[in-house]
Amino acid sequence: MSLADKLFLKYVDLTVFLFLSGCKNVLLSDFNFQEKRMSPIIIKTIQFFLSLSILIVLHELGHFIPAKYFKTRVEKFYLFFDVKFALFKKKIGETEYGIGWLPLGGYVKISGMIDESMDKEAMAEEPKEWEFRSKPAWQRLIIMLGGVTVNFVLAVIIFIGLAFTYGEQYISNDGLKDGVWVTDTNLGDALGIKTGDRFVAIDGKEVENLQTIPYELVYGEKFTIERDGNKIEKEVPVDFIETISANKENARFISQRSPFIINSVPKNSPNSTTGFEKGDALIEIEGNTVEYLDQVSPYLEENKGKTVNLVVKRNGTNVPLQAKISDEGKLGVTLGFDTMEEYAEKGYFKVETLNYTFLESIPAGWNKGVKTLTDYIKGMKKIFNPDTGAYKEVGGFAAIGGMFPDTWNWPAFWATTAFISIILAFMNILPIPALDGGHVMFLLYEMVTGRKPSDKFLEYAQITGFFILIALLLFANGNDLYKWLFK
Known part of the structure; x- marks a missing residue:
């Protein structure tokens, strides 16, 4: 089979990810990433391939299991594409299992199915009882819906696990x-x-x-x-x-307003001898009443390199001080309370912590999965509206890899994997020939009308779908390349 044929295989759609970059920043906001001594690029790459491998294998199992249950022959089950050769392959029963070398997706090849392999010789023969085309329409529909169903269920399971293990804090x-x-x-x-x-x-x-x-x-x-x-x-x-x-x-x-609270004064600070103490709250600078960081910053900028008069509140008492502002507009101190609870005790903001039992985590995970899907659909609507400019943020492989944090963190990894799994579920169900949704569309037509589309029609539909997918891939990855070169 040629390279073009391989790329034309049914599940090349696993590499078609459309999303708004920046979503990841919100998605992962609840997790604190711990620094590890490893190159951020390597960490992102490892996470990307691990996540992609999990999603591909489970997506294909979503097709493979119902196909086998309905006694449909599956000729191949591959992680990645085996163009010319495979890194590993082993035939068990009637199915060849393997790992290809081209990490652009994966595929299962089901006998008697007009897919992107365009096996015209096999389709010209009389249908066999083990072939996909010989099965009732409802069985074929279940086989085709298996992949997207697994993707959504997987995302929900991950969200359930995250809720049960880590809870939620915001x-x-x-x-x-x-x-x-x-x-x-x-x-x-x-x-x-x-x-x-x-x-x-x-x-x-x-x-x-x-x-x-x-x-x-x-x-x-x-x-x-x-x-x-x-x-x-x-x-x-x-x-x-x-x-x-x-x-x-x-x-x-958009952030919470935080008070200007002195936490510590480094020894090399220009204000190491000013008299600041831990817990001091800055309330006045050069006669101007202040409380929050956003109020203090303009005055620091205005008085760069100067010595200014300050007033801090210490244990309920106002204490006047003179402090030096650096040429960069800094006081040279570290800020903030030691714990989030202290902010809550002082009334600045409240941190909600939700802990779930296993039973409680199930609806929490389900709701998270549904909300993630509906929010993604909202984003897709904006992509197809040229006035929003959202199409400029469509991304390919580089953007997908960029979704992962540059430090290793299991909660963040699984949250990102769940998000990508939701994307896969939605993208695959789109009614585009060559995607699962295209096959589902034709099967529904057959079930409603009682008439099966001709093999020739399905063949042309697959070719059309192929060019649509290639166009999407080129556009998405072209956007990545453009951003890398010019932004």
């Missing part, structure tokens, strides 16, 4: 003392929001988790904020995805 939107901190004014101006605003709802749904707000806004249409006691309805600009894409380094542009 900053409560309701628990914010004085609204949010808009850390990037350009993105804030694009939405018409500013520091101090309180988010009430996005697309009519109450906002609970502060960390998901940027993500919800990317996919949302409308939102409600509270400012100075008044509720204001706003629309998310149609091109907001394009705006945030141009500011990816500031994609997390």
Whole structure:
């Protein structure tokens, strides 16, 4: 079989991932990554291939198991493509199992099926009882739906495991003392929001988790904020995805407002002898009342290289100090309380911690899977609207690899794998010939009308689907290449 034929095999669609880059930042926001001494590129690569291998094998099992159950012959079961040769292969019974050398996906070859292998000679013969084409339409439908079903179920199982093992921790939107901190004014101006605003709802749904707000806004249409006691309805600009894409380094542009609390003063700090103590809260700088980091930063910038008058609150007492501001606009101190609980005790924000029993983790995992899928569908709708500019963020292999963290962390790895599994489920069910969804579409037509599409029609449909997939692959990976070269 030629290289073109191999790439034309049925499950090349496993490599067709369309998504908005930046989603991963929100998806993985609940996990703290631990640094390991290994190249970030190597770590990402290992995670990518491990995740891809798991997803490919389980997706193909989703087709393989019902095919075998309905006594349909499966000629090959491969992880990766075996163009010209395989790294490993072994025939057990009627099926050859193997690992190819070209990591662009995987495939199962089912006898008597008009797939991308275009085995015209076999299809010209009389149907055999073990062939796919000889089976009732409902059995063929189950075989074709097996892959996407496994992908979705796998994602739900992973989410259940994460909920049961790690629970969930997030900053409560309701628990914010004085609204949010808009850390990037350009993105804030694009939405018409500013520091101090309180988010009430996005697309009519109450906002609970502060960390998901940027993500919800990317996919949302409308939102409600509270400012100075008044509720204001706003629309998310149609091109907001394009705006945030141009500011990816500031994609997390909404955060909690944190007080300027001194934690420690390094010995090499210009203020090592100023008199700062752990727990000091900066409340005044050059006569200006301050409390939060966002209020202090402009005054530090304004007084670079100067000595300024400060007032800190220490154990309920106001203590005046003089401090030096570096040429970079820094005081040279570390900030923050030692624990998140201290912020909650002082009333600045509240951290919600949810621990699940095994039974409780099941609906939690299911809801996470459903929400991930529906949010992804929202994103796809925006991709197909040219006005949003979202098509510019369609990514290929490099973007997929970039979804993984550059330090090893099992919760993050499994969360990313679950997300990609959801993507696979959705992409494969699209009604495009050569994808599972294309086969399902023709099978449903057959079941409704009682008429099976001709082999010649299916052959042409597969060719059409092939060119659609190739176009998508070229576009997605071309986007990756363009970003690498010019951005």
